[in-house]
Amino acid sequence: MHAGKLNDETRMKKGILHHLSTIFEQAVALAFPDIVDILVPVAPSSRPQFGDYQCNAAMPISNALKNRGIKIDPMNVASKILEYLKTDNVVEKVDVVAPGFLNIWVSKAICKERIFDLILNGIQPPPLDKVKTVVVDFSSPNIAKEMHVGHLRSTIIGDSICRLLEFMGHDVLRINHVGDWGTQFGMLIAHLKEKFPDYLTKSPPIHDLQSFYKESKSRFDSDSDFKSKAYACVIKLQNLDPEYMKAWNLICDVSRKEFQKIYNRLDIVIEERGESFYQRHMVELVRDLETRGFLEYDEGRKVMFGLEADAIPLTIVKSDGGFTYDTSDLAAIQYRIQQDHATWIIYVTDAGQATHFKVIQSCAEKAGILNRSLVKVVHVGFGVVLGEDKKKFKTRSGETVKLQHLLDEGLRRAEEKLKEKNRHTVLTQEELDSAKEAIAYGCIKYADLSHNRINDYVFSFDAMLEDKGNTAVYLLYAYTRIRSIVRNAGIDIKQLNKVAECGDLTISHDREWKLIKVLVRFTDTILKVVESLSLHHLCEYVYEIATTFSEFYDVCYCIEKNEAGEIVKIDMGRMLLCEATARTIEKCLNILGIRTVTRM
């Protein structure tokens, strides 16, 4: 096709920023070969008069040279970088300006090519150097307990990370490491056996697993006879006694159905592989660790120290012979590496568990299970959900907020909001329902993802349901509006493809160019999010697209109508930009796990 452009295209597939960073790094390396470890920051510039991008490597380089007794001012450093810069048809012009900035203008033709590519071939992920098998361990509620707000962040962030890595083209295993194998099951089974002796033939009425759990817990705490029965049940269960397995399965099934309702509502796909899954592997692992002399005795327990001898050890076997979270997490990492052949393992849990996973990794490394040059292990930590009083999010009566109730409340609030805007008079019931769900679940997810995950964040329906500012509601409205522009103009995709094929896009206004520049940053943004596993970068980006589009649409007429309201002129280039914007927003929202609707 365009033979001359092929080279640039291949190089550019990783994004313009990536490309610019590469050529500027090369220039710095040639201009100042003695300077190492200096970052060469290239970023989109804040104002058009400073170019499209800016590189400010000159100041830090000048400082580094000064420390070595070489005096070159930043202006001269910048000029020297420019001298060595291998320009190509991506870079149109570079200016050196005081006190030492390099202002970069990029080729409009190249950026337009990328927009045409997006129209003709759809949104493509950046090229992948190597497909990885990624295990993402997220959500992980406890069987017999209801999912509460504490599970929200792991579920939302974990799902979004999976969507991102799937889009990149990795093989992703979404794993739900549910708590299904602890002491509490002895207690539950002992209670079940007494209350429903014929549970083996009839399904017991434990629909309300929560109160069932509470009853058995209070017996466990007050009745020592019951307590020893419970312990006996755990041993039976861990020896896989069929009758006890049946009781346990019953309990798990009830729970599982409840979890699934939540996952369905939130469009979460996840595969259950709880602690119990590793029972056999734990037995083998412990035997192996023991033979190889990795276990030490400590007051009746068997513990294992990692490579850092001063860190807390893992408790591999308790004094009563039972296993712990440590044992199942170690068995799980072994299984994931040896059986799943994972080359990337991601744990999505609260930040408080960072140390635990460090010790797990360290012990796995020591035992020869994990080789860090072959397998990347990342703990994706996050802060706490706070109430509007800035304290841990609780119900009015001080209880943990159940996820089911939170989602119901979201739906109610979303519906209220739609009715406030009189949308129920315009939309069909079906449209109203879809809009309500998209808004409710979308705003809960977006409020979580748009904050830097490391920080705590305040959960506020009022704030997240605002239709102005960086919220899901604003983005969903923006998206449906952009879609409707193209739809109402009666343009179909074939016509847009033709425009793209002919390269028929004139940039006649600054705001068109600004929009194009934002859109072509998609690839760079995706790569940044993959690198940091911080979804707020993607949220900031999609919000920037929406606001930039709004600035564009305010002044750039896409359709001209006469006084009778009939369409007299359609600007096909701008239609193409609308379509490209809608697709990019849609892809971002899709990665964030947010459903879009055609009308709302």
Ligand SMILES: *[C@@H]1O[C@H](CO)[C@@H](O)[C@H](O)[C@H]1NC(C)=O
């Ligand atoms: C880890 O893997 C690398 C690459 O295959 C290998 O060179 C190294 O020896 C391995 N390390 C250990 C401790 O096995």
